[in-house]
Amino acid sequence: xxxxxxxxxGTSVGDLERIQRVAERIEETIRAGHQVVVVLSAMSxxxxxxxxxxxxxxxxxxxxxxxxxxxxxxxxxxxLLAMALRGRGINxxxxxxxxxxxxxxxxHTRARIxxxxxxxxxxxxAEGVVPVVAGFQGVNERSEVTxxxxxxxxxxxxxxxxxxKADRCMIFTDVAGVYTADPKVVPSARKIHKLSYEEMxxxxxxxxxxxxxxxxxxxxxxxxxxxxxxxxxxxxxxxxTHEDADMERAVVSGVAGDRNQAKITIVGVPxxxxxxxxxxxxxxxxxxxxxxxxxxxxxxxxxxxxxxxPRTDLPRALPMMEKAKTELGAQTIExxxxxxxxxxxxxxxxxxxGVASRMFQALSREGINILMISxxxxxxxxxxxxxxxxxxxxxxxxxxALNEPVQD
Amino acid sequence: xxxxxxxxxGTSVGDLERIQRVAERIEETIRAGHQVVVVLSAMSxxxxxxxxxxxxxxxxxxxxxxxxxxxxxxxxxxxLLAMALRGRGINxxxxxxxxxxxxxxxxHTRARIxxxxxxxxxxxxAEGVVPVVAGFQGVNERSEVTxxxxxxxxxxxxxxxxxxKADRCMIFTDVAGVYTADPKVVPSARKIHKLSYEEMxxxxxxxxxxxxxxxxxxxxxxxxxxxxxxxxxxxxxxxxTHEDADMERAVVSGVAGDRNQAKITIVGVPxxxxxxxxxxxxxxxxxxxxxxxxxxxxxxxxxxxxxxxPRTDLPRALPMMEKAKTELGAQTIExxxxxxxxxxxxxxxxxxxGVASRMFQALSREGINILMISxxxxxxxxxxxxxxxxxxxxxxxxxxALNEPVQD
Numbered sequence: 007x008x009x010x011x012x013x014x015x016g017t018s019v020g021d022l023e024r025i026q027r028v029a030e031r032i033e034e035t036i037r038a039g040h041q042v043v044v045v046l047s048a049m050s051x052x053x054x055x056x057x058x059x060x061x062x063x064x065x066x067x068x069x070x071x072x073x074x075x076x077x078x079x080x081x082x083x084x085x086l087l088a089m090a091l092r093g094r095g096i097n098x099x100x101x102x103x104x105x106x107x108x109x110x111x112x113x114h115t116r117a118r119i120x121x122x123x124x125x126x127x128x129x130x131x132a133e134g135v136v137p138v139v140a141g142f143q144g145v146n147e148r149s150e151v152t153x154x155x156x157x158x159x160x161x162x163x164x165x166x167x168x169x170x171k172a173d174r175c176m177i178f179t180d181v182a183g184v185y186t187a188d189p190k191v192v193p194s195a196r197k198i199h200k201l202s203y204e205e206m207x208x209x210x211x212x213x214x215x216x217x218x219x220x221x222x223x224x225x226x227x228x229x230x231x232x233x234x235x236x237x238x239x240x241x242x243x244x245x246x247t248h249e250d251a252d253m254e255r256a257v258v259s260g261v262a263g264d265r266n267q268a269k270i271t272i273v274g275v276p277x278x279x280x281x282x283x284x285x286x287x288x289x290x291x292x293x294x295x296x297x298x299x300x301x302x303x304x305x306x307x308x309x310x311x312x313x314x315x316p317r318t319d320l321p322r323a324l325p326m327m328e329k330a331k332t333e334l335g336a337q338t339i340e341x342x343x344x345x346x347x348x349x350x351x352x353x354x355x356x357x358x359x360g361v362a363s364r365m366f367q368a369l370s371r372e373g374i375n376i377l378m379i380s381x382x383x384x385x386x387x388x389x390x391x392x393x394x395x396x397x398x399x400x401x402x403x404x405x406x407a408l409n410e411p412v413q414d
Numbered sequence: 415x416x417x418x419x420x421x422x423x424g425t426s427v428g429d430l431e432r433i434q435r436v437a438e439r440i441e442e443t444i445r446a447g448h449q450v451v452v453v454l455s456a457m458s459x460x461x462x463x464x465x466x467x468x469x470x471x472x473x474x475x476x477x478x479x480x481x482x483x484x485x486x487x488x489x490x491x492x493x494l495l496a497m498a499l500r501g502r503g504i505n506x507x508x509x510x511x512x513x514x515x516x517x518x519x520x521x522h523t524r525a526r527i528x529x530x531x532x533x534x535x536x537x538x539x540a541e542g543v544v545p546v547v548a549g550f551q552g553v554n555e556r557s558e559v560t561x562x563x564x565x566x567x568x569x570x571x572x573x574x575x576x577x578x579k580a581d582r583c584m585i586f587t588d589v590a591g592v593y594t595a596d597p598k599v600v601p602s603a604r605k606i607h608k609l610s611y612e613e614m615x616x617x618x619x620x621x622x623x624x625x626x627x628x629x630x631x632x633x634x635x636x637x638x639x640x641x642x643x644x645x646x647x648x649x650x651x652x653x654x655t656h657e658d659a660d661m662e663r664a665v666v667s668g669v670a671g672d673r674n675q676a677k678i679t680i681v682g683v684p685x686x687x688x689x690x691x692x693x694x695x696x697x698x699x700x701x702x703x704x705x706x707x708x709x710x711x712x713x714x715x716x717x718x719x720x721x722x723x724p725r726t727d728l729p730r731a732l733p734m735m736e737k738a739k740t741e742l743g744a745q746t747i748e749x750x751x752x753x754x755x756x757x758x759x760x761x762x763x764x765x766x767x768g769v770a771s772r773m774f775q776a777l778s779r780e781g782i783n784i785l786m787i788s789x790x791x792x793x794x795x796x797x798x799x800x801x802x803x804x805x806x807x808x809x810x811x812x813x814x815a816l817n818e819p820v821q822d
Binding site: 025100 | 464473474
């Protein structure tokens with residue numbers, strides 16, 4: 007008998023028919039002799055609908071009230087699924103974020119989990135009851151409703167799995183798992199069977215939108231094995247877990263592309279110590295995350311500083327840079343927003359040399375110009391023109407033979 | 415500076431435009447220097463929609479889960495109204511049933527309030543915050559969500575007003591107040607300015623569906639002045655309060671009709687002591703409320719027992735009566751369901767004699783046959799054929815000159 011935390015996202019509980027299918031799936035797991043804790047999102051579209059209402063009521067809805075509003079969505083799905091399960095003769099009981107004991111800080115709409123007091127769930131399991139838990143929501147120390155931000159239901163599931171020492175946390179979603187590349191870009195992309203937390207983190211932060219970084223970090227910290235799988239078809243998904251012997255074989259596990267990139271260059275900055283620090287502390291203060299940075303002294307004692315930011319943050323970053331230009335006595339600001347980033351990720355890189363040069367050669371063979379490069383222990387990223395992204399992904403997928411199944 | 419509890423029902427918060435109008439009304443009261451505690455229902459239609467979902471998921475939805483489901487509706491309205499008020503520069507804060515401290519027993523879907531710990535609301539008021547409270551919902555001792563049943567938001571408002579010792583509890587609804595008769599039946603019906611709790615109770619239980627009996631009982635018990643008024647037009651409504659000198663003048667305050675009536679007669683019951691007790695304890699055990707009872711010995715030692723029940727309870731009552739017939743050795747069961755009840759209500763009856771005979775004469779002049787009669791201190795009711803109900807109401811309204819304004 008194993009204990010599974012099974013999380014179903016908004017599309018999986020999008021209507022009554024799908025809720026029944028979820029109930030059926032849970033029933034199968036129960037009848038097979040396992041224990042299940044269910045975590046649910048709101049019906050797909052409901053959060054957007056409520057958000058729209060809020061913004062129609064007032065231009066700047068209060069964050070505390072947004073949380074009260076948004077947390078209504080999961081109450082509907084947990085109650086309906088608990089009813090559906092009871093209708094099948096399974097003793098199920100719904101739990102709100104408060105009832106399950108998800109205690110967070112007070113950062114409304116993006117709260118961080120402080121502790122999980124899963125005793126009510128543990129108690130329910132001991133009584134043979136299937137707990138159906140509202141994802142995405144918690145309460146702060148003053149017992150006010152909070153929500154965990156984007157992907158918050160995944161985080162609820164992982165946190166509960168950690169607290170309950172569950173055998174596995176299963177994230178049911180509308181894709182079958184994590185792929186070696188986006189199948190829309192690379193038709194021969196293959197589902198990855200196993201992935202380390204670090205690899206998943208790199209892929210998540212690169213826009214493989216399957217599991218949110220925060221959930222992966224949490225899972226890594228507490229060693230929760232997480233399986234991403236389809237809620238619409240049978241079969242194994244992708245298991246994200248500690249690095250093990252199997253994984254060593256794959257030098258590169260996946261190729262990820264990210265179009266949300268823009269490059270800002272400050273031209274002709276007087277080259278004196280502390281300039282970069284001044285520049286980037288302002289950007290960081292505005293919660294804009296700077297990714298790659300290049301500084302090169304070009305004309306005498308004048309330097310050019312280039313860096314990338316998420317393209318969506320450009321409107322906020324630019325006025326800051328204009329101000330910095332004046333203060334630093336720089337010459338001009340150049341912006342290039344039609345760029346993208348391609349990355350290869352794999353724990354095997356640690357023990358294999360020459361991976362970077364293989365990457366650069368593969369891109370070069372395609373005539374792709376590399377604008378910036380950054381590397382970490384298990385990732386190499388190149389910034390390039392956005393129009394080159396798809397062919398870059400395909401070239402790298404082929405170079406590292408990712409369409410060939412790994413023996414395991 | 416007065417403290418008002420203002421409750422707005424589902425139609426008053428049925429869409430965003432109406433929510434803005436509610437915000438405007440509250441703003442006016444605040445700007446006039448008063449303190450306001452707001453109590454809201456879910457948007458009109460939302461509770462029905464959720465109920466439908468529940469019954470599509472399973473034929474017998476669990477009561478505990480129904481409460482989790484249904485309580486989501488008020489979270490939406492309280493959050494939206496709090497946002498709307500904040501958008502107008504008014505410091506407002508939403509409170510769920512739990513946050514406001516409405517503690518109930520565990521009878522899910524029809525819970526009774528055990529206590530109101532309004533300290534969070536008191537605290538908010540002291541801070542100059544306008545509390546926006548979810549009606550209809552509470553929590554039991556184990557902190558599980560409960561709902562208060564039909565008209566539950568009125569009850570929340572009255573209970574809070576009692577706990578806060580508010581100057582007035584205002585129930586905003588889609589009618590302008592309580593009328594001397596249903597204006598659809600009696601075009602000259604007049605809005606009643608003041609009414610005692612007892613009169614309101616009699617009228618409420620007779621189907622003047624403005625305020626639920628439980629709310630009126632609660633208000634009477636704690637002496638909360640309740641004003642029923644329109645949320646769509648200006649002007650005073652009907653004030654329900656302790657009996658006072660003004661009220662003495664009106665012998666009859668209102669005429670009410672009730673079509674939800676059916677008469678059951680058990681013919682030929684052997685007349686021995688305890689028979690009525692046996693009969694009616696069975697009906698009471700099924701939560702069917704028997705209204706009028708007539709027993710008359712007709713043939714020798716055989717009695718006929720007639721009684722009225724709500725017509726909607728007839729399908730449940732009849733099998734019980736068939737069983738009782740056999741057990742008691744009675745002859746037949748007769749059912750008449752096309753009946754109705756007309757009642758006149760007024761505290762002035764206590765000090766005026768001859769009211770009943772004026773009622774009977776007025777009905778007689780219209781050629782209306784009276785089937786059963788019952789009286790209380792402040793009410794006289796007659797059961798009659800349903801087809802006679804409207805003309806009976808009109809005749810009585812005229813007989814007691816209810817269209818003429820009371821001086822006050």
